[in-house]
Amino acid sequence: MLLLLPIAAAAENDAFKNMDKAQMQQVMQKMKAMQDCVKNIDKTDMQAFQAQAKQMSAEVERLCAAGKRDEAMARAMDFGKDVSANKAMQQMKQCGEGITEALPLLPDATQDQNQTGSSRHVCDH
Numbered sequence: 001m002l003l004l005l006p007i008a009a010a011a012e013n014d015a016f017k018n019m020d021k022a023q024m025q026q027v028m029q030k031m032k033a034m035q036d037c038v039k040n041i042d043k044t045d046m047q048a049f050q051a052q053a054k055q056m057s058a059e060v061e062r063l064c065a066a067g068k069r070d071e072a073m074a075r076a077m078d079f080g081k082d083v084s085a086n087k088a089m090q091q092m093k094q095c096g097e098g099i100t101e102a103l104p105l106l107p108d109a110t111q112d113q114n115q116t117g118s119s120r121h122v123c124d125h
Helices: 003-014 021-039 043-065 067-085 088-099
Strands: none
Touching: 021 088, 043 067, 043 088, 067 088
16 A cells, blocks of 8 residues: 555656556556555454554654654664564565556656655654
8 A cells, every 4th residue: 555655646746647558558557466466465464564553653753752763763663674574564565566667657756755865764754
C-alpha cells in the first residue's frame, strides 16, 4: 500500500499524460501484478504490523513533543529494523520489486521524496 503512494502522486501530477501508450501499458501491467501479489499477503500479519506501526508512531510523537529527539530517533531506527525483519513487509517489498522498473517512466513520482537539503530527523516531519 505504501508503495502505491508514488504512483498516486504521479497520477495527480499528470505524469501519465507524458507517456506513450506502450509505457502506459507497461506501468499498468506492473501495477496489476503488484496488486495481485499484495492480495496474497496474510491480512492478519498486515493488521498486526499496522497496529505496531501506529503504536510506534504515537510513541515517537510523544518523545518528540517531550524534546527527547535522540530517543525518538533511536526508537524510529529500531522500528526500521523491525520492518525489515517483518514477514509481511518482506512480502510487500517483493511485490513492489516489479513496479520499481516502471518508476523511471514516472519522473514526477519521486520528485518530492528526493528533495536535497531536507531534514532527515524523525521529529522534523
